Amino acid sequence: MSRRPGARQLEGSVSLITGGGAGIGRATALLFAEEGAAVVVADRDAVAALDVADEIAAEGGTALGLHVDVADEQSVRDLVDAAVARFGKLDSAFNNAGIAPPGAAVQDINAEDWDLVQRVNLRGVWLCLTYELKHMLARGTGSIVNSASVAGLVGNPGSAGYSAAKHGVIGLTRTAAAEHGRHGVRINAIAPGLTGTEMVRRLMAEGVIDPETATARMPLGRLAEPREIAEAALWLASPRSSFVTGSVLTVDGGETAV
Template sequence: MFYRRGNKMSVSFDYSGKVALVTGAGTGIGRETALAFAKAKAYVAIIGRSENNIQETLRLVTEMGGQAIAIQADVSQEDSIKAAIEKTVETFGKLDFAFNNAGIEHKAIPAADIPSEEWDRIISTNLNGVFFSMKHEIPAMLKSGSGSIVNTASGAGVKGFPGNGAYCASKFGLIGLSKAAALDYAKQHLRINVVAPGIIETPMMQRFTGGTEEGRETAIAQEPVGRAGHPKEIAGTVLWLCSDLAAFTTGSVFVVDGGQTA
């Protein structure tokens, strides 16, 4: 539904009766997207590694009148995310939407200097985690006859950044996986797309910039629009991709980065 507030046109979604799963839902983009799904009246599975963080997201959802469950899980461990998806279906009866958002970063370091264990850590969460999630989300959605999956990449999934070899590899790989899977299930009413955020006001950005105002200003200077993005702006893209407005959209990458990679 479209509505006007002053001079701004806005969109609201009604996902009554739909079930949405969000990984990395304890903070930042994941939390805002879980809240956005709840505001749209979807049932929400809030999944994350930190029990404290996902419980806080659950509190916020409940406070606004939404219905949700919080499930502690590590997407880098297949059995863990499999159990979380099974719990979601057991609780709500089905799965309509999945936002595979869980991800981690590493400190800037030249490619040849990346410790092997650090490479494995990044790939295990950012790439393997999305594969494991989709591996068990897709059968659940096919049982319902349709579904929409959105995976979180990054501007570093469409453009190389110095010192970010492992992170870039994980996000480029995520995009390739998503595009191939989108084609695998295109005729089965299951859509798979990617959102690639730029510099967004999240705890990850705070770690990336060293938590200093100088670091923050240096990061924002990369944004042609002159500011960092807000998690709500990514959440809006995700909800649109899950809607009927995006029914002809699959295998696509939506770069939401204020022009950073243009």
């Protein structure tokens, strides 16, 4: 975790990151800590969350690793309460936890797979947003970033459940932003393109994603690095985006431009 020169963007703040044990969430937790935040690293894999928290602490940062099941209301409530109890406040949050179901055409989707991806990727974001807002609204300040996807902006053949959930995240983000901008809380979303995470590489190995086809349609011609998505989350979470709310920041190598 290298330190960057200059004033740190999140100095003295407290950030909560779900899905923080791996991939984009891990990269964001490390970056937020570099930028001066005390980071609550939450993941359904408690060991992974603790490992990232330990990694931050080893570099001189402050972090707390916690288990969360974002589809379970009590688990989310306990997570946010624990974060505030430990650090006294919550300044920003990155609702990043999500799953990718097996690929299937609309008519072939298993109902259980459909329900699971909605519970985690949409209900989970809503639950996190709900309990984060309770604390932020009481203080009259805060920034929340929700993880959407380019699949939330365009059709995503073979992954209708995932695409539907991510479209829902964008609608939820915009509505919440419209409700709470005057209360001092900003709410935005990120729409990453294909990123070199463990989940994406698994889908490539399973044949769900063809890497050559996927990168061929991107003007930049490659997958994103998790750190590149984390940088976008940092900007939205920080005061540098102080006049931005209700927006969807697309970080996709130009995929949706063509």
